[in-house]
Amino acid sequence: MTFVLQPKTEAGERLVCAAKELQTAFASRAAAADQAGEVCRENYDDLIRTGVASAFVPVELGGFGLQSVHDWIVGIVALAKGDGSTAIAINMHLGISRGMAQAHQMAKARGVNTEKIAVPLSKIVSGDMLMCATATEPGTDLHPRTEAVRTNEGWCINGHKIFVTMSPIATHLGMNLRMRDDDGDHLVTTLLPIDTPGLIPQDDWDALGMRASGSQSVVFENAHVPFSAIRKLGPWGQWSVGVLMNRALANLPLVGAFLGIAEAARDIAIEKLATQKRVGEAVADYSGVQHLVGEMEIELAKCQAILGAAASNVDEFLARHEQQQPTMEAAHELMKDYQAAKWVVNRGAIDIVSKAMDLMGGSGYTNSHPLARLYRDVRAGPFMQPFAVTQAREYVGQVTLGKAG
Template sequence: MIAAAAPCCGGYPLGAQTLEGAALIAAAEGHVEAFRARAERHDRDGSFPFQNFEDLRASGVMAAAVPREQGGLGVSSLRDLMVAISRIGRGDAATAIAANMHIAGGAVIVRMMRRAQAQGDVETAAALTDLLVKVGREGVVLCFPTTEPGTDLASPACELTPTEGGYLLNGLKIFATISPAAHLFFPSVRIPKDGGGYLTGTVMIPRGAPGMVIEDNWDALGMRASGSNAVRFVDCFVPAAMLFGVRDNYAKIGRGFADFALIANLPLISAFLGIAEAARELAAATVTGQRKGPSAKLLGDRIPIQMLVAEIDIDIAVCRALIDRLGTIADAFLQRYPENDAPIDEATFLMKEVQCMKYVVNRKAIDAVDRAMIVCGGAAYMNGHPLSRLYRDARAGPFMQPFAPYEGLEYIGKVALGRGPALDR
């Protein structure tokens, strides 16, 4: 039985459900203050926090999902990964989302390895095991660029063309988070089918491969230290053995998509809880230590301030409840289907629930930071105030995959009304 987390951040924060998860969350919490101290400089410069990732590697967080026999922490609970990423988000949300790109990718590889083992695919299982050893013991960093301009996750435009010994890859990926530190890249691709249409897959490309260019062009409103550069591929050679997970599901949000979306996106969404919790602590510290007006009354003693703080705590409670619920559901879902894809209807309905969570957590995080700024007053509007960074970071959430906000609502509504998951695009 894992002990409940001690009260902080306006209530009882989410704790671990497994012993391995408890160790991970404790390690993540140990980095918060150092990351917070570095965040302002990296945000202002738009620079990548390499030291943060050295720290995460040294504490074992970067190998969180890697089994112990391959040198990792052996965390198998997706819910516990979600909580750990939210803790990192308290210190620096840009580091949290960049770390998640790598950590969740490792969890996906573990799942692929175990599925290959169960299906007797010895060659694939051995290759994936070797890759996990590189992550767990050698500190190799992974990047999974999937986003492209003008399309969506289910319909990659980066295309493989057959050539002698493998393929040539051409296309552009954007939002390749953690790219400054990554050693291996796993872009999603499409492969033309005989007779028309496409298959989808993922390829592995080492940093510095001929034909791959990492463009140092990340300059955004928020998440400025996430290293989410574009990556361009021009006749980049991919050996045939470096193509994985080929599926006949181009432009379909369905079978097989739920595994990736759960493992990658649920911890990503959870980073925004960390933003809200950090904003709440800043607001509470301000109003319990600052006096204002002719009476020099403590801000925390004023009823309107108390009401704003109450609304922040309500926002955070809602986020925690949804993260706890979806994390528990996701763990059960992944345990039910360790070797095969889930039934399409079940996967689709679970994706609807994930989108409900994403919509609410993203909005509540923005609301919580906005209220904290009101509580702290005009000082919070200055670039040097931490809430300025937290507000800009929080605004990134709704734009993150797999759906734009209006598409997320469309998806939720269509599935809820039994109209299927296909969007009008």
């Protein structure tokens, strides 16, 4: 098990230890939540109680003080071994909370009063702040059509977001949107309370897999936020360093969820093989079974190795650019590494779960068996953007050839 991802920092160890302790409870609740197609509230109470949801919050404010992206990913792998839906959902929350913790750290380093920035971080610890995140809109990508228009009181938002994971129980929603002013056309971000008038959840999530992720659509009809709630990220419709880093860092940990699902499927198959008999013989003694287990293990090692390396690279990249903004080329390289890891793990995880099902035989195909859920959940991996499967190789080729925009 040399390739299994392990935390590298003390805060990461706390996160992974807490996540592992939740695996059994999450797995025991997963079938009911999947069947109902509903978010399992108890899982999130557990994530808050154990400190997983506040992992990025500084220690002095009650969190673990997590900083390592690598260890964040190891935590997501561990959570997904219990329940994939919950792992992808809390990943969105962790991504936003990481940004808040960084802002706090930077303010502290500059000697600025951090009292105001500490308020939401304390709310994360107490469980009064649980955040979902949305970038996705129908029929568009880098060009959100959801737009903030300036009024006398602040900004007025209109538009439509889809796949807003965890939004049925979140207290806040973080998103990207368009904003035009005298300086140009911008991609901006905002974080607003989920009960903001004009923010209308559509209660329309009914999918093949990740059924307990609560990934419903949300419509915005004249939703108002104050002037201070909008932050510029980059130009609308173009890659920029900010957007490349934002998308790569928030989404690489999601790849961990699909690795965790694959690990769970592999464990189910191996556990069954430890006792499975057929006409008095151990099934594990069949040469065909041994070959298939070998293939599954090699695929798993490949996925673990590339994700572990990509995750470590991110921490090194961030350390290298602590004092200085990365160049566009460097930011594209970061996105390229994420795409390579995503490509290998998303496809490999689907293959591993499928092999585990072949090993399990027909019982794994019945709806009451956890493998049937893992088989459906793991299929969501390639849809997680950026990029679509049909874009990823082109992008990696463009970066390699120095032709990325």
